[in-house]
Amino acid sequence: MSDDMHEDMEMADSDELDDEEELDDEEDDMNDDDDDANAAQAPPPPAAEEDAAVARRRAIQEIMRDTTLSEEEKRHRIQSLMSGGRTAVAPPPAPVIPAPEGNAACVHYERNCNIVAPCCNRVVGCRICHDELSPAGHPPMNRFLVREVVCKLCNTRQAAGNTCMNCNAQFGEYHCGMCNLWMSLSKKPFHCNRCGFCRVGGVEAFRHCNECCMCISVTVFDTHQCLRDKYKNNCPVCREDMFSSRQSPQDLPCGHAIHAHCFRKLAGFDYRCPICKKTVVSQQSMAAAWEARARDIAEHPMPPDLQRVVDIMCNDCETKSHSQNWHFLGIQCPRCNSFNTVVEQVLSTGAGDAENQQGNTASGSA
Structure with a gap:
């Protein structure tokens, strides 16, 4: 930067401070007039304070004229003079969130x-x-x-x-x-390296199954049914990913997995796996219910016009049975006595429909 430009800047800075000095002098004159009017009530300030103010203004002028200082250094020095030499409080080491x-x-x-x-x-x-x-x-x-x-x-x-x-x-x-x-x-959290994240319940209470890719409780580890990556699926009830879920899963006898709390809700109105439709309760526990339903069917036979002969498929034993009598309460599997069956084909319907079919056939032949 040329000396002329330095001089122009210095002059500009000096002019600004001189203007401020003139304003201060005018304000002092106005204040002096007020002080003259109220001389009895407001005594003049001590000479030491006036000398300090003049010295401070002169020091500010010298700082502004110093071309070796950057604008930021000039601001810091002027702020130090105006604050009486007090240092600024250091900023916190990290931003603070409201x-x-x-x-x-x-x-x-x-x-x-x-x-x-x-x-x-x-x-x-x-x-x-x-x-x-x-x-x-x-x-x-x-x-x-x-x-x-x-x-x-x-x-x-x-x-x-x-x-x-x-x-x-x-x-x-x-x-x-x-x-x-x-x-x-x-909640006894622990990190399982093979699962890849933390689980709760205590590391001593679980063992990792490489086939299921999941930590299994030690109480059922030896008897649980392995199914590859069966826990890397969504719960069939709530559709949440069971592998990363905070809710504990439960194995069903068929080998599929479901949330324990979802299973309790499901058991209130259905006894079957929502995936494969197999009975999730043991055959011994369901035996009494099957016998009671068989008695109800025997005591309430279907009327002739609603009678049907069908082929069925058992969801529990996966056996097909042919020519079984249909009933609205269910059709019992002759092999495992389960009522968890579905109709695959209707072979014949009620007597009234059969007569109509025969009449239609006779008229057509004539």
């Missing part, structure tokens, strides 16, 4: 931090809160991509970890850096 956003409520986990969703940058209590509060069509949150958390105690946003970098609070009694999970130890 309290309403930082303290998002979560009813799923006990933790002292919220997470920043990697997909939409929202501060949420957990991945489940994110999915429940997201609008329709928004994808579920990927827990493995979480990189930032917000402390609930001091609202400091920071890199994911288990200790707050600002207030040193512990976020969770249990922390898994792979799954980005913080929770209490009451």
Whole structure:
């Protein structure tokens, strides 16, 4: 920069300060007039204060004329002079989220931090809160991509970890850096490397089955029916993915899996597997119910016009039976005595329909 330009800038800066000085002098003159009018009530300020104000203005002028200083350094020095030499408070090490956003409520986990969703940058209590509060069509949150958390105690946003970098609070009694999970130890969480994420219930209570690709309770591990990747399917009732579900699955005698709570609801009105339609209750338990239904059918025979002869297929023993008498209460399998059967073909209908068919045949022949 040329000396002329420096001089022009210096002059411009000096002119601005001189104008300020003139304004200050005019204000002082006005204040002096007011002080003269109220001399008895407001004594003149001490000479030391006036000297300090003049010295401060001169120091500011010198700072503005100093071409070796940057604009930022000039502002810092002038601010220091105006504040009496006090130093500014250092900024926090991380940005602070407002309290309403930082303290998002979560009813799923006990933790002292919220997470920043990697997909939409929202501060949420957990991945489940994110999915429940997201609008329709928004994808579920990927827990493995979480990189930032917000402390609930001091609202400091920071890199994911288990200790707050600002207030040193512990976020969770249990922390898994792979799954980005913080929770209490009451549910006995543990990380299964072969499943790929954390589960609850205690590592000592489960064994991983490589065929089913799932952690199985040790109480049923030796007797459970293996079916490859059977847990990597949706629950046939609620359609939720059972492999990553927080609800415990239950094996059915047929080998299919279902949520335990969904099975309890299903058992209230159906006794069959929703996938293969096999009876999910043991034959011994259903024997009394089958006998009671057989008695009802024997006591209430079908009227002649509703009688039918059909072929059936048993869902339980997978046996086909031919020429069985149909009844609206069900058709019993002659092999396993189950009433879990379906009609495959109607062979003949009631007597009235048979007579009509014969009459139509006779008239047609004539």
